Amino acid sequence: MSFSPLAAVKTESFEPPNPQEFYQRFFGHGDWSFTRPMVLFLVVGVVVCTFLVMTTRKAAIVPSKGQWLTEQVYAPIRNGIAQDIIGTKEFLKYVPLLFAVFCTLLLSNLMSVIPFFQFPPTGRVAFPIALTLFVYVIYQAIAFKRKGVVGYLKSLIPPGLPMWIRPMILVLEIITYFITRPVTLALRLFGNMFAGHMLLLLFITGGEFMLLHQDGFQYKIFGIGSFLMAVLMTLFEILIEFLQAYIFTLLAATYIADSIATEH
Amino acid sequence: MQGNIAILGYGLSAIGPGVGIGLIFAAYINGVARQPEARGMLQSIAILGFALAEALAIFGLVLAFVFK
Amino acid sequence: MSGVRMSQQHDDAPRPVEPKKPTEPSKYAQSGGLFGTFLASSSDWKTERPGMTESVGVSALSYLLSGPVVFALIGYGLDRWLHTGFLVPIGLLAGMALSIYLIWFRYGAE
Numbered sequence: 001m002s003f004s005p006l007a008a009v010k011t012e013s014f015e016p017p018n019p020q021e022f023y024q025r026f027f028g029h030g031d032w033s034f035t036r037p038m039v040l041f042l043v044v045g046v047v048v049c050t051f052l053v054m055t056t057r058k059a060a061i062v063p064s065k066g067q068w069l070t071e072q073v074y075a076p077i078r079n080g081i082a083q084d085i086i087g088t089k090e091f092l093k094y095v096p097l098l099f100a101v102f103c104t105l106l107l108s109n110l111m112s113v114i115p116f117f118q119f120p121p122t123g124r125v126a127f128p129i130a131l132t133l134f135v136y137v138i139y140q141a142i143a144f145k146r147k148g149v150v151g152y153l154k155s156l157i158p159p160g161l162p163m164w165i166r167p168m169i170l171v172l173e174i175i176t177y178f179i180t181r182p183v184t185l186a187l188r189l190f191g192n193m194f195a196g197h198m199l200l201l202l203f204i205t206g207g208e209f210m211l212l213h214q215d216g217f218q219y220k221i222f223g224i225g226s227f228l229m230a231v232l233m234t235l236f237e238i239l240i241e242f243l244q245a246y247i248f249t250l251l252a253a254t255y256i257a258d259s260i261a262t263e264h
Numbered sequence: 265m266q267g268n269i270a271i272l273g274y275g276l277s278a279i280g281p282g283v284g285i286g287l288i289f290a291a292y293i294n295g296v297a298r299q300p301e302a303r304g305m306l307q308s309i310a311i312l313g314f315a316l317a318e319a320l321a322i323f324g325l326v327l328a329f330v331f332k
Numbered sequence: 333m334s335g336v337r338m339s340q341q342h343d344d345a346p347r348p349v350e351p352k353k354p355t356e357p358s359k360y361a362q363s364g365g366l367f368g369t370f371l372a373s374s375s376d377w378k379t380e381r382p383g384m385t386e387s388v389g390v391s392a393l394s395y396l397l398s399g400p401v402v403f404a405l406i407g408y409g410l411d412r413w414l415h416t417g418f419l420v421p422i423g424l425l426a427g428m429a430l431s432i433y434l435i436w437f438r439y440g441a442e
Contacts, residue, residue, distance in 0.1 A: 085387070158438055168430055172399055180398040184390075254387040307388070312440040315392050315432055326400050326424060
């Protein structure tokens, strides 16, 4: 096949990006292969750890630039999420967890648009599942420790319900607390990252195909339009990435707050 | 091209609730901005309206899986 | 430092119209106001943990998802067991009604 734009025939048909392209293996076989999101997640971990340690090791009252940046991220997590949701009494214990989750998620979402990395590890479903499992085990352990098994089940039913409807509500609440909440927590993050990256891929590969492999004036215009759309969508994606990291942290805090709450 | 037309139907059925939820929360934000002290009361109403509108979207989702 | 502050004050001084900064409404809005806290005090999660208000929508969504799915699955199992065909839609409707009732009971009732 010829890649020359002068070739009069349409050299190849357009292959839209498919989910198989998200599986990028470096070495290894099958379940034990070492893939691109794994590398990126390792990079995220190393960068987050070194940045946080470096900027907070010599914490001063008059902050340096790095410390200022860390505090700008830390303050909304501590005051806006942890304190407002978990309550002023015991929120401090959970701030490190929420802050670590937020930083990791933010950077691994942003990997989608950082040049040379350009792949979100959270666009592979295993990474949101692992993070969700981490949060899930913590909040269920807190709830069982605080309330006991019977107390936990009792606390699921809001008081004042009529007697005959309580068994059905209990079934609904158990399914919601133990299955629906973690599943939606993981799938919300995965779906947003996966679909966003897919959209960028589609606009860029489509624009490239129309510009270079198709003849005709109208294709050039559509190709340029497609690239412009890709730029716009990249800006939109950055917003979504911040938002999803924030929402994941917010919901994790909500679930922790629900499991330490003693009322209802 | 192949696929299930029920999924297409779900996409169409999600338009209405999407618009509806947008309207509900627009009205809620408007109300809170005008009268911040009524927030607690407005929120209950907004959540109820949201639940009723969202129920239609979830009906669509479940029916798309049930009646394949 | 003090010199910088002095000059800033000096800069601010020639504007006489501004001193009444509307600090009260913003504080009012943040705390929900006196009347707001009074209204919200009927259910304690609103006053004790003010941030919870934002995530109620998501909780409502997960109730709405699990209601019809769970009861439709129960209906499907009963259908397989009893060799009938009408229990799936009934479960669907009942689950939806139940989850809306639960949301109304938890978050809607004043």
